[in-house]
Amino acid sequence: MSESINTARVAIAPSPWHDVSWEHWDDWHWQISNRITTVEELSQVINLNDEEKKVISKSLNTLRMAITPYYASLIDPEDRRCPIRMRAVPTMAETHISDEDLFDPLHEDLDSPSPGVTHRYPDRLLFLVTDQCSMYCRHCTRRRYSGETDRPRSQSEMDAAITYVRETPGVRDVLLSGGDPFTLATERLEYLVAKLHEIPHVEIVRYGTATPVVMPQRITDELLQMLKKYQPVWINTHFNHPKELTGRAKQALAKLADAGCVLGNQSALLRGVNDCPYIIKELCQRLVENRVHPYRLYQCDLSQGISHFRTSISRGIEIIEHLKGHTTGFAVPEFMVDLPGGGGKTPVNPFYMISQSDRAVIFRNYEGVIAKFAEPQDARFLGCPENCHICQDRRERGLDHPFVGLEQLYDGDKLSLEPSGLARHKRKTV
Secondary structure: OOOEOOOOOOOOOOHHHOOOEHHHHOOHHHHHHOOEOOHHHHOOOOOOOHHHHHHHHHHOOOOOOOEOHHHHOOOOOOOOOOHHHHHHOOOHHHHOOOOOOEOOOOOOOOOOOEOOEEEEEOOEEEEEOEOOOOOOOOOOOOOOOOOOOOOEOOHHHHHHHHHHHHOOOOOOEEEEEOOOHHHOOHHHHHHHHHHHHOOOOOOEEEEEOOHHHHOHHHOOHHHHHHHHOOOOEEEEEOOOOHHHOOHHHHHHHHHHHHOOOEEEEEEEEOOOOOOOHHHHHHHHHHHHHOOOEEEEEEEOOOEOOOHHHOOOHHHHHHHHHHHEOOEOHHHOOEEEEEEHHHOEEEEOOOOOEEEEOOOEEEEEOOOOOEEEEEOOOOOOOOOOOOOOOHHHHHHHOOOOOOOOOOHHHHOOOOOOOOOOOOHHHHOOOO
């Protein structure tokens, strides 16, 4: 006889699911099929007054609501500042479009040579394989796209993306995201991964997924067996708060790690949710404890309807300052700003170098200690070793291009890099 979820290895669930069997509760297909999508369903899980119901109904015009029963069961029904609730439940603030908000702030659509493909960096690209997530985070940066159809890319679009990768030898790294690639059927996902692994110049396939956070039931033995066939496996997940690291989530992470997956985490810095150095420190330390590298902490993007989540960049720097030197080095994420207009991911860190001369660099450390580091008398580059052909080989493979960005100043013959359209270039000399 099936156990009910009240007597199984999970916390007692709210009333809508008290009669659900353990077999159903632990089935990711059931979790997706029974997501909370209406205000009426939500009101059975958390306490909502009439005004809140109206607000949520109106805000659903900006991004649909879909909350897995598992993730909904973690919400404190009385706490309106519950971090689980703030990630999952719509608010009227999402209907406000600030002057800084942009429809596609990262220019993912403009840098797209094939449907769903964004190719911005020389050796890697992003492929949005589906617009479906198991749960729609209210801070989603792809609000323009996520949840529109709840379907994967068509077969023809997937094949077109594979063809583009095959015909672009400089691509060695493909990131599958969406939506969430782990919402695809395992067979459909394997078709895509297997085709990518057949391409000689593709070295790694990465996955961006929030399922260990919001639907850990997806980490099945079937999925793990598929992933293990296509090594190396790099997975970045998306924990924002220590409360999300439940026993069930830890179990999913352990299964992934035991299967040989390299796990990282990318958190969004969210005002009112985790913009506290102690919350971030606790999150990062618990991630490390569960074999997950706290890879990056992202400044909330300039997407439409999420300005209420954005902190100042200085707050993010302050949090990193609180971590560096005060906890394990690999437990400190890199604070990143994804620049609008396709500027890309840019690290922003506390400044520890405070002065420099030709023979010395002056630093401060996390305690405020100021120290001098002596430069060598002769630091000239000795030139390439005679038998080293690494850079030449890489360029012949299409992996590197000569004199990109600042290399044009260091190693090229340029004296300056200037943007196009400078007004002074257009002025006529008298």
